[in-house]
Amino acid sequence: MGRSGKPEIVRNTAGEDVTPSVVYFDGDDVTVGSAALNLLVHEPDNVVTHVKRQIGNSSFLVLPESNDNEYRAEDVSALILASLVAGAEEILGEEITDVVVTVPAYFSDLHRSATRQAAELAGLNVLRLINEPTAAALSYGLEHDFTGTLLVYDLGGGTFDVTILDCRNGNFDVRASTGDRNLGGFDFNNELFAVVDAKFEAETGSRIPEDVIEHVMQGVENAKRTLSTSGKASVHVSAGAKTARLSVTIEEFEQGAADLLTRTEFLVEEALEAAGVTYEQLDKVILVGGSTRMPMVGRLVERISGQKPDRTVHPDQAVALGAAIIAEQAQADLGGSVPALPQGKSIELSDVISQGIGVLALDQTQRMSLSLVMPPQTTIPSQVSADSYATAVDNQQVVNLQIAVGDDDGAAADTVDLLGEAILKLAPNRPAGSPLRVVFSADIDGIIHVQLVDLTDGTHLGEMEVRRPESMTPDQLEQSREIIAAARFT
Structure with a gap:
């Protein structure tokens, strides 16, 4: 935050406002950002991209050719965060220990826990996780002194979120949020690549070989940017003796990407329905995320909402600016000495979980299904407490609940995502049928906690340990700390 109380972007050491989330490994040397992206074509086995989609996925491992380490998505994310912090410390001339980290609104507890873990691996103290569209709305609302109902259409490089919220006098109340963590600019690139690949086959008789795909994808990315301001772009493909300079039009790109755009439209409709809002009741629509620069996005939003989206918000910076505002307030809440917000404004923010939380249990047909405890859009x-639990046998030693993520009560177990197991040891000598209250809570970061109460005497039995199978084990965490500590940023 600047001394005026307004957030300011700190450029990275390369003088850029935006740092691509790309990492290049050269032994223990690590390069993050544009320089790493430039090496993707030449050393694809040492470069990792789009790691955000893999956060919390234990089966995803990066095995660089240049060293013997194994990196999970959390490790790579930690390296990105550590690099950003190191650069900011160098420029500002002061140590940074506390951070606010933004996440896609559609991230579940698993992805949020993994994101927090990544920041902690980087040696950072996480003050708060905040949803990206909510952060953008904060930045926009305070900058423009906006009052009304706002829709944030957030299409980034890898994820899509849509959030509807009410903004009044410094109060930001999210009414609904949904999205798709596997829908972003990366997928639009793939559709444009498919157009280029088909043209290459028509001209040469063969598809683009796998060993030149990364090089072509860089050309595709450049072509996509060109098509945001021009009706035509070209992509050069060189594959051995076969070379071609292929022309693609904006119409061909938009036709190929039409289904992706329609998916975002469906999610906007879903969010409106969940919020109980019509298009006519929206006072403003803003576009966030670099992928909203594609002309087809603006046209879609204008067509379905009936209003031109407000483009005064910076698509690449709005989320970071909002996070800075939250960090300022969090520091103030902790008693830190920080600049006041302009005009003495204070902020009250309420958000929601975009996906429901429940317990897997046998239903009346003895089918394992989801018993929904917190429906989607819970503030x-x-x-929330549930009293429909009891010990199953005399002298039961342990209570074990399977926690799952899903939107529909009664959904079959194989149609929802298992979050983990909540486990708590019990004192002995309880008879079968002893009533128990399970208390579920979602904290301000959207992370789930489970507690247990003995209804026989009202004794609070403690917080249950939520074991997330995709989370890193203590041994893995220790190994990761050593690897990250040994990394040298170049």
Whole structure:
């Protein structure tokens, strides 16, 4: 935050406002950002991209050719964060220990926990996780002194979110949020690549070979940017003796990407329905994320909403600016000495979980299904109690609940995502049928906690340990800390 109380972007050491989330490994030397991206074509086995989609996925491993380490998505994310912090410290001339980290609104507890873990691996103290569209709305609302109902259409490089919220006098109340963590600019690139690949085959009789795909994809990315301001672009493909300079039009690109755009439209409709809002009741629509620069996005939003989206918000910076505002307030809440917000404004923010939380249990047909405890769009922080539990046998030693993520009560177990197991040891001598209350809470970061109460005497039995199978083990965490500590940023 600047001394005026307004957030300011700190450029990275390369003088850029935006740092691509790309990492290049050269032994223990690590390069993050544009320089790493430039090496993707030449050393694809030492470069990792789009790691955000893999956060919390234990089966995803990066095995660089240049060293013997194994990196999970959390490790790569930690390296990105550590590099950003090191650069900011160098420029500002002061140590940075506390951070606010933004996440896609559609991230579940698993992805949020993994993101927090990544920041902690980087040696950072996480003050808060905040949803990206909510952060953008904060930045926009305070900058423009906006009052009304706002829709944030957030299409980034890898994810899509849509959030609807009310903004009044410094109060930001999210009414609904949904999205797709596997829908972003990366997927639009793939559709444009498919157009180029088909043209290459028509001209040469063969598809683009796998060993030149990364090089072509860089050309595709450049062509996509060109098509945001021009009706035509070209992509050069060189594959051995076969070379071609292929022309692609904006119409061909938009036809190929039409289904992706329609998916975002469906999600906007879903969010409106969940919020109980019509297009006519929206006072403003803003576009966030670099991928909203594609002309087809602006046209879609104008067509379905009936209003031109407000483009005064910076698509690449709005989220970071909003996060800085939250960080300023969090520091103030901790008693830190920080600049006040302009005009003495204070902020009250309420958000929601975009996906429901429940317990897997046998239903009346003895089928394992989801018993929904917190439906989607539950305001956070929030706490819900369920009294329909009891010990199954005499002298039961442990209570074990399977926690799952899903939107529909009664959904079959194989149609929802298992979050993990909540486990708590019990004191002995309880008879079968002893009533228990399970207390579920979602904290301000959207992370789930489970507690247990003995209804026989009202004794609070403690917080259950939520074991997330995709989370890193203590041994893995220790190994990761050593690897990250040994990394040298170049």
